[in-house]
Amino acid sequence: MIWFATLAILAGVLVSLSRQINGRLALSTSAMESSFWNHIVGLVFITGVALLVGGLFAGEPEASPWWAYLGGPIGVIFIAAGSWLIARIGAAQTALLIIAGQMISGVLLDIIMGAPGNLWARTLGVALIMAGMWVAHGGKKSS
């Protein structure tokens, strides 16, 4: 359990590390070029590991709905946005605001897709996140 918890924390660290490295590349090139390198290097790496381990085309991937294939182009914009933002507002604020956007849109997607959920927890969670964004934007001039 401690082992898996360490891996989960490490995964979060790597998300931030990846954004910093891509952000540094964007400083020398452009946000879109850093997103291109992120994807092609990641593709080569995953292809290599998948060839070693095997099972890339296991299951029935051809049965998945067509829209499930749209994650790639969306990811390109996502990585480019992160690379552009990190040099401007810092790693912590970039991460925090992306998390805020992910959480609130996640609640909206759940509601749209009819996923079961606790109304009170959703309301409280979204309210706290919005309050945090208001504070981050300078709603409280305590600094």
Added chain:
Amino acid sequence: MSQPSQPNQLIYFAAAFGAGGLLSLMVLFNGTLAAYGSLFFASWVPHLTGTVAALIFLVFLRPKRAQQARPPWWVYLGGVSGAVTVMLTSATLNSALALSGTIALGLAGQMVFSLFADMRGLFGLPQRTPVRRDYVALMFIIAGSLILIFFGSGS
């Protein structure tokens, strides 16, 4: 982050918040791929289509390059870090941590390392010292996120 809020600050806020929305869609789309194919497939496909999409964007938008000087070699390795992340989370998703524990611990790791990186100005990015307002915002957003992760879905 210690600088006073400027008009552009709102653009950055909107961009980061919108990027979070894109991330939700990615999780949904790639998660659907993983439900039909392997976890490798669910990461391999978006990297492949993403590479093509990025090339198309580069050809049509022709963004200006910031510097002529060559960056250090390691700046091209961000994709490896991202690909390893997918492998780590697919391992922890199937452990007792499940989805909620994986996301919650990932948020913790991401925020602690981001704050550390800002304070030290790691990887040639601007150094920033977080102020009290940043920590207050952090507590609100993480508290709200944890409530959504652990109590928001399911019964």
